[in-house]
Amino acid sequence: MGASAILAAEELWRAARARRRRGLVLGGTLLVAAVGASAWIGEVSLARLARGLPLAWDYIRRTLPDLAFATLGADLARWMWGFTDWVMLLGDTLLIAYVGTVLGGAVALLLSFPAAATLAPRWAVGPARRLLEFMRTVPTLVLALIFVYAFGLGPFAGMLAIAVHTAGALGKLFAEEHENAALGPVEAVRATGASWAAQMRFGVLPQSLPGVLSYGLLRFEINVREASVLGIVGAGGIGEELYLAVRQFEYQDISAILVLILATVAAIDLLCGRLRARVIGGRA
Amino acid sequence: MRRIGATPLLFGLGFLVLLAGLWRIDASPARIWEGLGKLGWLVALMWPPSPGGAFAELLQGLAESLAMAFLGTLLAALAALPLALLGAGNIVGSALLRFSARRLYDGLRGIDSLIWALIFVSAVGMGPFAGILALAVPDAGTLAKLFSEALEGADRRQVEAVRAAGAGRLLAVRIGLLPQVAPVMLAQVLYTLESNARSSTVLGLVGAGGIGLALSDRIRINNWDEAAFIVLMILVMVAAIDLASRTLRLRLIRP
Numbered sequence: 001m002g003a004s005a006i007l008a009a010e011e012l013w014r015a016a017r018a019r020r021r022r023g024l025v026l027g028g029t030l031l032v033a034a035v036g037a038s039a040w041i042g043e044v045s046l047a048r049l050a051r052g053l054p055l056a057w058d059y060i061r062r063t064l065p066d067l068a069f070a071t072l073g074a075d076l077a078r079w080m081w082g083f084t085d086w087v088m089l090l091g092d093t094l095l096i097a098y099v100g101t102v103l104g105g106a107v108a109l110l111l112s113f114p115a116a117a118t119l120a121p122r123w124a125v126g127p128a129r130r131l132l133e134f135m136r137t138v139p140t141l142v143l144a145l146i147f148v149y150a151f152g153l154g155p156f157a158g159m160l161a162i163a164v165h166t167a168g169a170l171g172k173l174f175a176e177e178h179e180n181a182a183l184g185p186v187e188a189v190r191a192t193g194a195s196w197a198a199q200m201r202f203g204v205l206p207q208s209l210p211g212v213l214s215y216g217l218l219r220f221e222i223n224v225r226e227a228s229v230l231g232i233v234g235a236g237g238i239g240e241e242l243y244l245a246v247r248q249f250e251y252q253d254i255s256a257i258l259v260l261i262l263a264t265v266a267a268i269d270l271l272c273g274r275l276r277a278r279v280i281g282g283r284a
Numbered sequence: 285m286r287r288i289g290a291t292p293l294l295f296g297l298g299f300l301v302l303l304a305g306l307w308r309i310d311a312s313p314a315r316i317w318e319g320l321g322k323l324g325w326l327v328a329l330m331w332p333p334s335p336g337g338a339f340a341e342l343l344q345g346l347a348e349s350l351a352m353a354f355l356g357t358l359l360a361a362l363a364a365l366p367l368a369l370l371g372a373g374n375i376v377g378s379a380l381l382r383f384s385a386r387r388l389y390d391g392l393r394g395i396d397s398l399i400w401a402l403i404f405v406s407a408v409g410m411g412p413f414a415g416i417l418a419l420a421v422p423d424a425g426t427l428a429k430l431f432s433e434a435l436e437g438a439d440r441r442q443v444e445a446v447r448a449a450g451a452g453r454l455l456a457v458r459i460g461l462l463p464q465v466a467p468v469m470l471a472q473v474l475y476t477l478e479s480n481a482r483s484s485t486v487l488g489l490v491g492a493g494g495i496g497l498a499l500s501d502r503i504r505i506n507n508w509d510e511a512a513f514i515v516l517m518i519l520v521m522v523a524a525i526d527l528a529s530r531t532l533r534l535r536l537i538r539p
Contacts, residue, residue: 056404095301
């Protein structure tokens with residue numbers, strides 16, 4: 001009787017293995033088919049890749065500055081010849097990202113309460129969520145193109161594009177944060193006869209504030225990266241200068257600007273990391 | 285006198301920067317009002333969205349964007365795997381190697397795919413191929429970072445068990461470590477695919493293939509109804525990819 005149990009178990013194991021193998025074969029076939037179709041549509045082949053990669057590498061090598069150790073100071077000065085202008089533009093980029101994040105975050109906070117399924121009346125949840133989805137699905141650059149047309153060239157259009165996208169992205173995260181809040185404090189506030197807005201302000205927001213601030217800081221990091229490209233469509237910041245450098249084949253300028261962008265992004269990441277640790281530490 | 289705490293000070297500073305920023309980017313009420321009027325006029329022009337008789341061409345552009353997103357993600361994932369092994373503390377002992385691998389991830393992902401697209405268009409010519417490389421490079425950095433964090437979070441004991449059975453280091457990573465983190469990695473690759481489905485639609489603005497070229501053309505010649513149609517097509521594709529990716533992700537994580 002023991003033997004029959006073992007045989008049954010083995011049979012089950014064999015069936016499970018066969019199912020797994022079928023799944024792997026099916027998945028693998030689908031993957032290969034998808035790669036083939038994509039390569040055909042995207043006009044890519046291994047030969048093209050092999051031809052293209054050295055070209056790309058050659059291009060990147062050309063952007064590297066010639067720095068000699070003996071004349072390091074002079075070489076650096078020649079490489080970073082536009083330093084003051086570029087730093088000013090980077091400052092603009094940071095301001096675009098910052099103002100966009102704050103204004104977008106404010107809109108997100110307002111919309112996140114009606115979008116929180118456990119807290120808001122049912123008729124409000126659907127429309128609020130659809131609005132947030134729409135705002136975060138249209139790419140920032142497309143918004144920037146439209147806003148540049150409406151509000152004129154310059155950082156204002158870029159800021160607005162970032163604000164709209166941020167409102168959509170953060171609104172969803174904020175709403176999830178509100179939904180995780182404990183309902184006890186909300187009921188306590190309601191028991192005093194407070195309105196819905198007061199319940200949200202005094203019952204939910206104190207609980208979700210650390211999460212809200214933390215997501216806001218994360219979004220700011222993302223927005224700094226996004227703001228650095230908005231200049232390509234004329235929406236202000238360092239992107240325009242970079243675009244010119246690439247178009248005019250000023251190889252060394254490209255690497256100089258990229259290094260400055262990288263340094264800025266790294267500094268902002270570090271700063272936001274510190275602030276976030278502080279905010280989340282407040283939760284514990 | 286009571287000392288003001290650091291937190292209110294930070295918030296006050298943040299508010300001042302906001303005001304300075306609004307002044308610097310020239311957000312005057314008159315400008316906002318005028319712009320809103322023009323925006324309303326644009327929206328009126330966008331209605332009703334129409335393909336402008338080039339539906340097949342637009343569909344082809346959209347398919348090109350999708351193909352770029354897929355191949356870019358695949359390339360990034362393939363490149364990220366070895367990079368991630370170099371940067372994971374529980375696989376590579378050398379602190380110097382780990383540090384340089386991490387800075388490499390930061391360097392790759394610190395630059396937006398659109399900037400990479402600009403560079404690759406100059407380097408390998410216009411077309412979707414430049415777009416694929418432009419998507420793959422920053423994502424290789426992001427995925428390598430996420431992969432290496434997943435690897436470091438994995439349980440040590442399974443690796444030790446495989447080592448104790450007499451396996452070499454490489455085999456221990458393959459059998460003891462990778463199966464633990466594979467579902468997490470696949471989920472992250474799928475997230476990247478979703479993100480790339482969005483990014484790939486704008487790369488065409490700088491000539492790197494996909495639907496973006498058609499969109500910027502329509503906006504440049506003021507065909508706003510066609511531009512709105514293209515944006516709607518992008519929204520539909522993004523929603524479809526999100527849905528497919530979510531279904532796949534749930535299946536992979538809970539088989």
